[in-house]
Amino acid sequence: MARTTRKRSTLANRAIAASAALILGGGGLIAVNVYASAGEGNGQNPNGTQAAGQSVSTIDCPDVGNELGEVPQQERGNVDRELATLDTQITTAYQRFADLKQRIESDRQYGQQQILTPLKNERTVILQRIAALIERGNAPRPQNLESMAPCTLRADDNDGQNQGGGQNQGNDQGQNGGQDGGGQDGGQDQGQDNGGQGQDGGQDGGDQGNGNGGQAGNGPEQSDFVDIQSVQPNVSKPRNRNGASRGTFSTSCGVNENGKFNPDNVIVAPGVANGAHHMHDYVGNQANDAFASDDDLANGQTTCANQGDKSTYYWPVLRLQNGQQENDANADGGGKDQNVGEIQTPSQVTLNFVGNPRSKVTAMPRFLRIITGDAKAFVNGDANANASWSCTGFEDRQLKDKYPICPEGSQVVRSFKFQSCWDGQNTDSANHRTHVAFAQANGACPNGFRAIPQLVQRIVYDVPPPVFDGASPSVFAVDSFPEQLHKPITDHGDFINVFDQRLMNKVVNCINTGRKCR
Numbered sequence: 001m002a003r004t005t006r007k008r009s010t011l012a013n014r015a016i017a018a019s020a021a022l023i024l025g026g027g028g029l030i031a032v033n034v035y036a037s038a039g040e041g042n043g044q045n046p047n048g049t050q051a052a053g054q055s056v057s058t059i060d061c062p063d064v065g066n067e068l069g070e071v072p073q074q075e076r077g078n079v080d081r082e083l084a085t086l087d088t089q090i091t092t093a094y095q096r097f098a099d100l101k102q103r104i105e106s107d108r109q110y111g112q113q114q115i116l117t118p119l120k121n122e123r124t125v126i127l128q129r130i131a132a133l134i135e136r137g138n139a140p141r142p143q144n145l146e147s148m149a150p151c152t153l154r155a156d157d158n159d160g161q162n163q164g165g166g167q168n169q170g171n172d173q174g175q176n177g178g179q180d181g182g183g184q185d186g187g188q189d190q191g192q193d194n195g196g197q198g199q200d201g202g203q204d205g206g207d208q209g210n211g212n213g214g215q216a217g218n219g220p221e222q223s224d225f226v227d228i229q230s231v232q233p234n235v236s237k238p239r240n241r242n243g244a245s246r247g248t249f250s251t252s253c254g255v256n257e258n259g260k261f262n263p264d265n266v267i268v269a270p271g272v273a274n275g276a277h278h279m280h281d282y283v284g285n286q287a288n289d290a291f292a293s294d295d296d297l298a299n300g301q302t303t304c305a306n307q308g309d310k311s312t313y314y315w316p317v318l319r320l321q322n323g324q325q326e327n328d329a330n331a332d333g334g335g336k337d338q339n340v341g342e343i344q345t346p347s348q349v350t351l352n353f354v355g356n357p358r359s360k361v362t363a364m365p366r367f368l369r370i371i372t373g374d375a376k377a378f379v380n381g382d383a384n385a386n387a388s389w390s391c392t393g394f395e396d397r398q399l400k401d402k403y404p405i406c407p408e409g410s411q412v413v414r415s416f417k418f419q420s421c422w423d424g425q426n427t428d429s430a431n432h433r434t435h436v437a438f439a440q441a442n443g444a445c446p447n448g449f450r451a452i453p454q455l456v457q458r459i460v461y462d463v464p465p466p467v468f469d470g471a472s473p474s475v476f477a478v479d480s481f482p483e484q485l486h487k488p489i490t491d492h493g494d495f496i497n498v499f500d501q502r503l504m505n506k507v508v509n510c511i512n513t514g515r516k517c518r
Contacts, residue, residue: 058483060379061151071430072137084269093119094483123149215321216340219485220477228404231397238357238443245355247511253283253304255346263333264290274332278479285312308503315493318344322474339479348460353453355511357443364497369428372418373492378484387491388415401489412461416493420454421445
């Protein structure tokens with residue numbers, strides 16, 4: 001598969017100033033939040049659609065996987081496959097919605113009949129299957145699971161949430177106990193909460209008549225970008241205390257020079273081809289696809305310089321939507337799932353494991369699975385969102401729900417700080433989240449959890465600044481589920497620990513003794 005890295009052109013350098021001025025200049029551009037997310041239960045429209053004539057941008061369905069607390073181990077694979085079917089149903093319904101959008105906006109009942117009612121019926125069948133599988137595994141049958149069958153149509157209310165300065169972007173940036181300032185969820189890193197991320201200065205204008213923006217037809221739009229120079233510094237770190245583990249272990253696994261891509265997700269949708277409905281970049285383990293077992297990963301090849309690290313590190317690809325087609329334009333995860341444009345090869349990928357500001361760390365169990373961020377955060381809300389966007393030279397300013405516009409000579413940076421606390425027992429959980437946790441505001445792990453080396457992942461790209469008008473519009477965006485509209489808040493990272501025991505012991509010893517090791 002072709003991969004590109006674009007150097008910034010002189011034309012693009014001139015365009016950044018114009019783009020920033022257009023985005024930040026105000027000019028009376030205002031968006032109105034016309035609909036709340038049904039997935040969050042905020043003022044759900046009883047008819048499931050907006051009033052006739054109001055803009056709708058996507059399908060909003062409750063995320064069933066997040067709500068499954070107890071799934072018997074022997075049924076998890078079956079349940080995960082049913083959850084993947086729910087995602088496929090939404091993808092299909094969204095594509096139908098996109099084809100019928102104009103008529104739906106003029107006739108709310110048409111949207112109900114053609115999109116929402118059939119989707120509800122399909123989801124009900126799958127939810128009944130999931131409940132039966134859980135019961136078959138001798139666990140209590142989930143109550144009211146079928147109440148999650150209805151979906152709604154909603155507008156892209158991104159701008160309405162951020163009128164007057166993008167307050168959403170600076171909030172909750174402390175999920176990791178503030179280690180290097182990169183997390184979300186709970187606002188533990190208190191110094192970041194009023195950081196002014198995304199000080200839009202009136203950019204709330206959407207995409208100036210370009211529909212949902214982006215050449216995929218489903219985003220991103222102009223309001224998804226902000227000039228990094230308008231963002232106030234907002235990163236702070238918790239203070240190291242006696243007993244802190246201050247070392248760092250770095251593993252070098254390349255930038256996916258091999259061109260390993262697939263739209264699978266062996267953690268969330270094992271055994272399901274195209275379970276992600278977007279393309280992933282892979283570094284490290286080369287055996288990773290939807291059907292890879294732990295034995296496959298243990299016996300796989302790795303791109304990591306230290307062959308004792310066969311871990312798999314993956315994330316959604318970044319594309320440049322510039323009118324040029326990638327050779328997955330007619331493939332699952334690519335054009336078939338409305339992810340278009342040239343896949344960009346990172347200029348740098350840094351993978352560091354760091355310690356805890358209050359305690360020593362303990363070894364990760366082999367095959368521990370960690371997902372950070374939420375691929376469905378646009379409709380789910382930002383509770384599990386955990387990706388940061390910035391620019392080289394400006395990394396004391398982190399964005400959560402905006403893409404950065406970087407000045408000339410600066411590159412785009414994506415950062416992920418993974419959960420750093422483990423329950424001491426499980427390598428995975430039913431919702432792929434509750435077996436790990438983020439440190440609290442003071443760096444301590446929650447009760448019942450122990451500190452483990454924290455993966456800090458940094459990915460750098462040399463991409464041109466966005467251009468929204470003229471003869472050759474061009475924007476960059478991460479791949480996403482189609483209905484997530486390529487929003488930056490949906491960015492996420494996945495990790496499976498396949499360190500051999502000798503190397504993991506070295507990692508722990510290095511971090512606990514305060515050294516810098518490779």
